[in-house]
Amino acid sequence: MDDQTLDMRPPQDDQGFSPGGLPPRKPRRLKRVIGFVVGGIVLVAVIVGGTIYWLDARHFETTDDAFIDAYTTQMASRVASQVTGLMFTDNQHVAAGQILVTMDPRDYQAKLDQAQAQQVSAEASLQQAQAQVQVQQANVDQAKANVIVTEADLLQARQDYNRFQAINPRAVSRQQIDTSTATFHAAQAKLDANRQTVGGAQAQVHASEAQVLAAQAAVKQAAANAETARLQLSYCTIVAPVSGIVTHRTVETGNYVNPGQALFALVQDDRWVTANFKETQLAAIRPGQDVELSIDAVSSVTLHGKVDSFQAGTGSAFSVLPAENATGNYVKIVQRVPVKIVFDDDRLKDFSLAPGMSVVPSVRVQ
Structure with missing residues (x-):
């Protein structure tokens, strides 16, 4: 027999397949x-990666509610x-x-001019x-x-009266005795009158002093009215109390505004992160x-910060x-507590971060 007669395998094509199209067993295995x-x-890569992730993640507490x-x-x-001028543009x-x-x-x-005139x-x-x-004091x-003059006159009159009363009535005339007596009594009456005049003048001084107190009170009231009018005038110019960005403007030039009417909002320059962690996460923070800090608006950069403080109550307590919870059926729900996180990164000034932007903070607890 030749070699063709001894080879009983089915013929195969150039790619090793039999005419039936079945692949050989060795390539399948x-x-x-x-x-x-x-x-x-x-599988090993997944297990190793998961282990590494778990070993690293256990050192952090994180939340997407920030x-x-x-x-x-x-x-x-x-x-x-009436508004006469706006000295800013939107988001300035x-x-x-x-x-x-x-x-x-x-x-x-x-009104200020009128108040100042009343003050004058x-x-x-x-x-x-x-x-x-001063006039009443002079009186x-x-x-x-x-x-004092009347007292001197009375003293002289008393002396004359006593002298005429002491001498022999035959040595003086009756007219002289009557004259000294009348002069003495007149001096007494005049002294009493002058003393009453002093009391009246002193009462006038007290009345004038009371008028001074009333006038001083009127001056203070007029000064207060002038200061109030000055303040009202100053309120016609609104200045920025702090540095920040003007936004949410609702006023235009020419609008008539009333006291208490909101005109715009001023977002202050200071920024921080408010992260609402679950109460079960706070034990290690x-x-x-x-x-x-991973911020969605600048996802390519991870900023650094520090835990500053905790709100003294859960978010629901201040809603x-x-x-x-004392009414009806009670279902326990894990509460969240706002945690203030301040930035500790000089790169913060390079980004425009606005309130409300989403943040994912990762607090290193170990």
Whole structure:
């Protein structure tokens, strides 16, 4: 027999397949082995990666319920007037003390002028009352001087009267005795009258002093009215109380605004993160711990911060409608506590972060 007669295998094509299209057994087994190997490598990689992730993640507490936060000052008018000028544009950064809004000041300028005129009038009345006190005091001094003169006259009259009464009636005439007696009694009466005049003059002094006190009170009231009018006039110019960004503007030039009407918001420059951690996560979190901050708006950069403080109560405790757990059926829900995280990164100034932006903080607890 030749070699063709001894070879009983079915003929195969150039790629090793039989005419029936079935692959040889050896390549199939090789692919199966390769599949098991690849699957094993992937499984080991997953296990190793998961272990590494768990070992690293256990050192952090994180939450996706966190946002950029900032203080917002709602600016409102303090007087009723017409807006004459806006000194800013939308979303402009302004400095503390910068003029932002001007309003028509004419009504308030007129009130200030009137209050100042009343103050001048009150001050003049005070000076007049003070001068009247001096006049009345002079009358008192004059009345006291008259009393002294009258006392001297009375002393002379008493001496003459006693002298005429002591000598022999035959040595003097009856007319001289009557004259000395009348002069003596007249001096007594005049002295009593002058003393009464002193009392009246002193009463006039007290009345004038009371008028001075009333005039002083009127001056203070007029000064207070002038200061109030001055303040009202100053309110026609609205300045920035702090540095920040002007936003949410609701006023236009020419609008008539009323006291308390909101005009715009001023977002202050300071920024921090408010992270609402679950109460079960707080056991390991302490103020001063380092925090890695991933911000959606700048996802390519991880900023650094530190835990600053905890709110003294859960978020639900300060909600508009707090839960009434003492009524009906109770279902326990894990509460969240706002945690303040401050930035500790000089790169913060390179980004424009606005309140409300989403943040994912990772607090290193170990």
